[in-house]
Amino acid sequence: MDISFSREPDNTFLVRLGGNWNIAYGLPSAEQLQKQIGSTPAPERVAFDTRELRGWDSSLLTFLIKLTNFCSEKSIRVSNQGLPEGVARLIDLASAVPEKKDARKKSSRAPVLARVGEATLEAVKSAGAMLSFIGEAFLAFIKLLRGKARFRGSDLTWLIQECGAQALPIVSLVSFLVGLILAFVGAMELKLFGAQIYVADLVGIGMAREMGAMMTAIVMAGRTGAAFAAQLGTMEVNEEIDALKTLGISPMEFLVLPRMLALVLMLPLLCLYADFMGILGGGIIGIGTLNLSPVEYFNETVSALNVMQFTTGLIKAGVFGVMVAFSGCLRGMQCGRSASAVGEAATSAVVTAIVSIIVSDAVLTVIYDRIGV
Amino acid sequence: MENQANKTKARIEVRDLTMAYGSFVIQHDLNFTVKSGDIFIIMGGSGCGKSTLLRGLVGLKEPAKGQVFYDNVSFWDCDPAGQEAIMRRYGVLYQAGALWSSMTLAENVALPLDEYTDLSPSQINELVSLKLSLVGLAGFEEFYPSEISGGMVKRAGLARAMALDPDILFFDEPSAGLDPISARRLDELILALRDSLGATIVVVTHELASIFAIGNNSVFLDAETRTMLAVGDPKKLLAESNDPRIRSFLTRGEK
Numbered sequence: 001m002d003i004s005f006s007r008e009p010d011n012t013f014l015v016r017l018g019g020n021w022n023i024a025y026g027l028p029s030a031e032q033l034q035k036q037i038g039s040t041p042a043p044e045r046v047a048f049d050t051r052e053l054r055g056w057d058s059s060l061l062t063f064l065i066k067l068t069n070f071c072s073e074k075s076i077r078v079s080n081q082g083l084p085e086g087v088a089r090l091i092d093l094a095s096a097v098p099e100k101k102d103a104r105k106k107s108s109r110a111p112v113l114a115r116v117g118e119a120t121l122e123a124v125k126s127a128g129a130m131l132s133f134i135g136e137a138f139l140a141f142i143k144l145l146r147g148k149a150r151f152r153g154s155d156l157t158w159l160i161q162e163c164g165a166q167a168l169p170i171v172s173l174v175s176f177l178v179g180l181i182l183a184f185v186g187a188m189e190l191k192l193f194g195a196q197i198y199v200a201d202l203v204g205i206g207m208a209r210e211m212g213a214m215m216t217a218i219v220m221a222g223r224t225g226a227a228f229a230a231q232l233g234t235m236e237v238n239e240e241i242d243a244l245k246t247l248g249i250s251p252m253e254f255l256v257l258p259r260m261l262a263l264v265l266m267l268p269l270l271c272l273y274a275d276f277m278g279i280l281g282g283g284i285i286g287i288g289t290l291n292l293s294p295v296e297y298f299n300e301t302v303s304a305l306n307v308m309q310f311t312t313g314l315i316k317a318g319v320f321g322v323m324v325a326f327s328g329c330l331r332g333m334q335c336g337r338s339a340s341a342v343g344e345a346a347t348s349a350v351v352t353a354i355v356s357i358i359v360s361d362a363v364l365t366v367i368y369d370r371i372g373v
Numbered sequence: 374m375e376n377q378a379n380k381t382k383a384r385i386e387v388r389d390l391t392m393a394y395g396s397f398v399i400q401h402d403l404n405f406t407v408k409s410g411d412i413f414i415i416m417g418g419s420g421c422g423k424s425t426l427l428r429g430l431v432g433l434k435e436p437a438k439g440q441v442f443y444d445n446v447s448f449w450d451c452d453p454a455g456q457e458a459i460m461r462r463y464g465v466l467y468q469a470g471a472l473w474s475s476m477t478l479a480e481n482v483a484l485p486l487d488e489y490t491d492l493s494p495s496q497i498n499e500l501v502s503l504k505l506s507l508v509g510l511a512g513f514e515e516f517y518p519s520e521i522s523g524g525m526v527k528r529a530g531l532a533r534a535m536a537l538d539p540d541i542l543f544f545d546e547p548s549a550g551l552d553p554i555s556a557r558r559l560d561e562l563i564l565a566l567r568d569s570l571g572a573t574i575v576v577v578t579h580e581l582a583s584i585f586a587i588g589n590n591s592v593f594l595d596a597e598t599r600t601m602l603a604v605g606d607p608k609k610l611l612a613e614s615n616d617p618r619i620r621s622f623l624t625r626g627e628k
Contacts, residue, residue: 235474238469238471238474239468239471242433242464244473245432246431246462246463
């Protein structure tokens with residue numbers, strides 16, 4: 001990339017370009033040359049000599065376009081005659097359509113207050129959208145109760161398998177380990193009082209009332225809630241949902257309802273299973289490290305638990321099922337029409353699900369406390 | 374005589390239609406009529422609002438203003454049940470086929486029949502095979518949309534759009550993404566459907582070859598003025614229109 005220049009006697013500024021111009025060697029700056037051209041006395045025209053030029057690509061083009069723009073600002077004529085034919089033609093092409101000034105997006109940031117206002121309006125709007133989604137889901141559910149909802153039974157079976165049986169391995173692992181952890185933490189403290197037998201109570205009640213439902217719901221939020229959002233979002237992108245609508249089939253009944261049903265039916269069952277897996281995990285610690293006998297541990301667990309403990313947990317699981325299915329379907333149906341929107345929908349589904357699980361858990365726990373169960 | 378009267382009956386009438394996203398107007402004040410048996414082309418450059426207009430016609434996007442009449446019934450003034458009844462009279466072929474990806478081709482075509490008829494499963498199967506063979510996909514019943522080529526997906530989408538024997542068919546960019554031969558075969562299929570079923574057909578496209586091959590009426594949408602510039606037979610528009618924007622579109626910019 002050799003650049004040299006000279007002022008010719010006929011008031012021409014001659015730029016000699018030589019060597020190999022390749023973007024791999026970087027883009028040369030035109031500033032120095034511009035300074036020279038701009039210095040007095042101003043030349044009448046700029047010409048090029050490229051006999052020494054051995055190769056060129058976009059690096060030469062950007063260099064020349066910068067130079068040409070500079071010259072036209074200073075109203076200095078540029079003669080392209082000395083340039084290779086291809087270069088001259090590409091420069092003509094690049095300058096054929098003048099830059100559309102208003103095409104560029106405004107990058108200036110709005111003032112803070114305006115942005116706060118916009119965010120608030122956006123939040124109000126999304127709360128409204130959420131409410132109308134709840135309403136539509138509720139209407140679809142009523143239609144289901146009246147036996148008028150339209151969806152395919154085979155879809156429901158498939159979904160039940162998908163978010164029931166196929167979730168067993170991961171739910172087993174997570175709840176087993178949670179039971180184990182509960183037992184460990186409890187054992188350390190209870191040992192101080194010689195009350196290690198109460199590890200069985202701790203694990204049993206902890207799993208049945210709280211951890212079984214919560215851990216299952218969180219696993220399902222990541223596993224199934226995200227999958228729902230991605231499935232529905234992709235259907236939106238592919239116009240599959242439009243195709244349902246123009247057939248007069250409500251996507252709410254056809255797609256959302258079976259997903260909600262499947263999760264609401266399966267989550268309590270998974271939760272019950274998780275309760276037992278957790279108790280098993282706790283038992284292994286109790287028997288293995290606290291020198292309790294299996295019979296002792298079993299009897300203590302049975303005496304600590306009653307149907308009420310399980311029922312409170314299962315009710316929670318049912319509510320969490322609604323939350324997970326609702327967040328997944330809501331975000332999926334709200335999805336935009338691009339691949340990145342599907343990703344955002346899946347992420348947002350998991351976040352919404354986990355937040356609503358925790359919030360509804362807190363609310364339910366307070367209610368349980370008030371009514372004394 | 375009755376047949377003659379039927380021929381010129383307005384199936385779809387668009388009056389003062391304005392489509393907008395919020396305050397951003399896509400197309401305003403559109404007025405045109407699609408007659409029975411027409412192959413009506415909605416044409417215009419990329420981004421001029423052809424597909425948005427189609428969404429307004431098929432009931433996916435409520436217009437900001439104006440009305441769409443199907444056989445003199447205003448679609449957007451109907452209650453949901455009335456809209457559903459109108460929707461059942463037309464079929465839509467979406468740009469990318471929009472087959473339901475979790476179902477086989479047969480299930481895709483069968484779903485509308487399942488929903489809206491009391492036919493037995495075996496009768497439905499017969500109809501499904503018939504529709505698929507009409508579009509040249511006999512034997513592909515058990516394939517999933519992801520297992521067949523783009524052209525086949527479109528044809529399967531057409532089979533699904535025809536499932537309920539609608540007498541109005543909408544096509545959104547039918548030849549987009551197809552090779553010239555497949556595109557021409559689809560054009561021939563569209564002509565055959567019009568001639569044999571007596572269907573009224575609305576096609577959104579910017580494919581000149583298709584426009585002249587099949588269209589007998591059209592509306593030209595302009596992106597700059599955001600409204601329509603002309604209505605009429607595209608061949609006539611080419612021969613007679615003096616508007617430079619229409620001329621340059623219909624001649625690919627060659628003067």
